[in-house]
Amino acid sequence: MALVFDIETVGEDWESLDETTQKNLAWYLEQSSRDEDEYEYELKQVKEGLGLSPLTGFIVAIGVYDTEKKQGAVYFQAPNAKLQESVMDGVKYKPIGEREMLVQFWEVAKHVNEFVSFNGRSFDAPFLAIRSLVHDVKPSRDLLSNRYLSMQRGCAHIDLMDQLTFYGAARFKKSLHLFCRALGIESPKAGGTAGDDVAGLFKAGKYEDIARYNAGDLFATAALYERWRITFR
Secondary structure, three states, rough: OEEEEEEEEOOHHHHHHHHHHHHHHHHHHHHHHHOOHHHHHHHHHHHHHHHHHHOEEEEEEEEEEOOOOEEEEEEOOOOOOOOEEEEEEOEEEOOOOOOHHHHHHHHOOOOOEEEEEEEEEHHHHEEEEHHHHHOOOOOOOOOOOOOOOHHHOOOEOOOOOOOOOOOOOOOOOHHHHHHHHOOOOOHHHHHHHHHHHHHHHHHOHHHEEEEEHHHHHHHHHHHHHHHHHHHOO
16 A cells, blocks of 8 residues: 655734745845845745745645545635535545644554555655654654665655656656646646645635645646556566
8 A cells, every 4th residue: 555645734824924024034134136026026926935845834734545445535724714624536635733633644644554645755755754853753763764765665656747757857847736747637727726825725725725736746646646657566
């Protein structure tokens, strides 16, 4: 059995950051920007990128999917919303807080020896590790032990971006959507939602939309994994 995992993240509100943190994040812009317009544009990029770091962002959804049982779960944040746990298409949707999401994830991970992600080694796994540190939650598996499958110990983490670009040897433009398009797999972007939309959806209180989008990522990654496994493994 392989467990596909994926997370969705959102950045802190810029105005809520203390002055020192704001300066730390944007200090180089004054030196590198040629004029005020460029400075404002680059500052906007910094603000919109807060969710890409576990130091200035947090997890709003964690999804897991068992490729053998065809079942999964999406744990997602829904602050101040009266949402109940539900099940759809073999996926359980459970609204809980970030710490509880991490506890649930690592409890599931404890019983798994093979993990699958798309770009998980560069983004999802480090983000999970640092947010677990923030919440004093101990990881049950090391998802970052070694980039190369032949050298991994304890458990395997198959990052499909690594595998399908041959550890970076292939330099073409790559994304989960592009691989899905090329292989005839339904893309999670097919519904009109992309990762860049998650922050806006969270702010608007559309928590279930984020959870459904996360499930779409799980399904697409699982299908891509099956194609990779049959062809290359």
